[in-house]
Amino acid sequence: MTEVVATNQTILVVGGGISGMTAALEAAECGKQVILLEKNPSLGGRVSQLYKYFPKLCMPTCGMEINLRRIKANPNVRVLTLAEVTQVSGTTGNYQVKVKLSPRYVNSNCTACGACADAVTAEFPNEYNYGLNNRKGAYLPFFMAYPQRYVLDPKIIGTADADKAQAACHCGAIDLDMQTEEMDLQIGSIIWATGWQPFDADKIQPYGHDRFANVITSVEMERMMDPMGPTGGRLVRPSDGQEAKNVAFIQCAGSRDRNYLKHCSRICCMATLKQTTYLREQFGDAGRATVYYIDIRAIDRFENFYQKVMKDDNIKFIKSKVANVIENKENNNPILRGVNTEGYHRYADEYDLVVLAVGMQPSVDFKSLGIDIVVNDNGFIEQNPHNGGMFAAGCASDALDVNRAVQNATASSLRAIQVINQVAGAEG
């Protein structure tokens, strides 16, 4: 049984992405007791799936490493992975939270040697790579996973693979009898850092993400560029594995559209501008990008990044929301069709690959979860006195880039600390 001590001076942070880690650490480093929950087997979240950050074009692994170092060094943070909140009741300074802990089937003896993964045979779509490749039924979520411990997919439990994995383990780390656990926590303040999910591109039927191999999403492109990713860092066409040198980007794929997401997801313009630089990085002068946009929203000081990209002759901008994408049956090239607003010219342009700059939507539907918190029309948490001691951090509050998510998480941490100080004051 997992032992967790919590009081009404404890802060619960839900979600172990960049915002959740930041919020948890800021509070813990102020001396508060923090429990950090993550529903996946590892901390890291969406940011760990990025190749590079904008605007500095540095790797997110470095920030991840610093945060993990801080977590390991701080006894005030208790990390629980494979953990989900199922119910919240009570009020500010006195919440009762029910948490479900799913079995990992691997205990703390694990040395991450990988013998179990070698032993098993069944494969499943790799969530970390948005299904671009497969992983084994016994796996390490990704190379920087924390805790650095393998996981058994619940689908192999009860099959021969589970026994093979157990037999292969040299450390007695595999425990096939692990069960789902329920925990009741006494909590003073809750920070929801539940983050975002990419809008389901299959829903945008005219763009054919579900029909054409060479129509991918921006998050899939990030995985392709990762040297440890499914293509070993090569940007290729999924249809034939050839290099994708001439790439089109479709902006507002799902965002600013009353049929899909009403809000502007704010990050997609910068993400695309960043991704156009990947083409130059990978193919030099042979790399070409064309961006189809309604208007480019490179927010505040990112304007100079936009200006820099615009100066590149290999990167073109076409002011038009693409009407539809069809496929050239001979070579599987996607063909974009529409009308260019600047001159009203009709076009049908062929590319090696199309990247849909998909929007951000909240990953949790708080209403259906029955949690009494104020959300806006787009499902993001509003800052509202009604929420009492519950606060949103990062993309649970709005579509934000990493920089703003971290700022937002720090602010939420301070709000939670204020609640805990009031509780502590009242308790003497």
Added chain:
Amino acid sequence: MSNTAKYRNDFLKEVEANVEEGEWVKMCMQCGVCAGSCPLGNAWEHTPQKIFMMIRAGKRDEVLSSDAMWMCTSCYNCIVRCPREVPITHIMHGLAHYAKRLGLVPANQPTAKFAQLFWNNLSKRGRINELTLGLGLYFMNGFVEGIKTSIKMQSLGLNMIKTGRMNVMEIFGGHSVKDTSGFHAMLQKAEEIEATRIK
């Protein structure tokens, strides 16, 4: 006249007041998805995207005498894809209707001509007379043209008669709704209401 008069967009206000769903025109953000999605886009003088921009630019004569709204086949692709849920098809029909009221329909516009034929036929007895409507359509562009088309469509007509879809006796007036005078009173009332609504 002040210097700013040329920038005052009276035509947008006119459209908002007189065209069905006209108040939506200002919501267009010129993304172009309607223009790109229109299956007849190549065949028109102006796509919806262009028409909306022209309305906002005050190009009254060009808009109202355009053939664009008459070419719309009501496939609804534009409405379905419009990110702002602008009722584009309805606005196009509204513009056609308004141009018709003002007598600005381009001469010999075939859709407009057929619409008039259809209306004349329907408003007589409250039912469409397939035979006279069909013949009216064939002879729309003159007698010789009409004879040629009739000969070409002969087998279709005969098949329709055989299967009971058309009756040759319809040439003498044809079937009608039960209460023809009531139907006419209704149409007249509708016209009165519309006259007060649209100036």
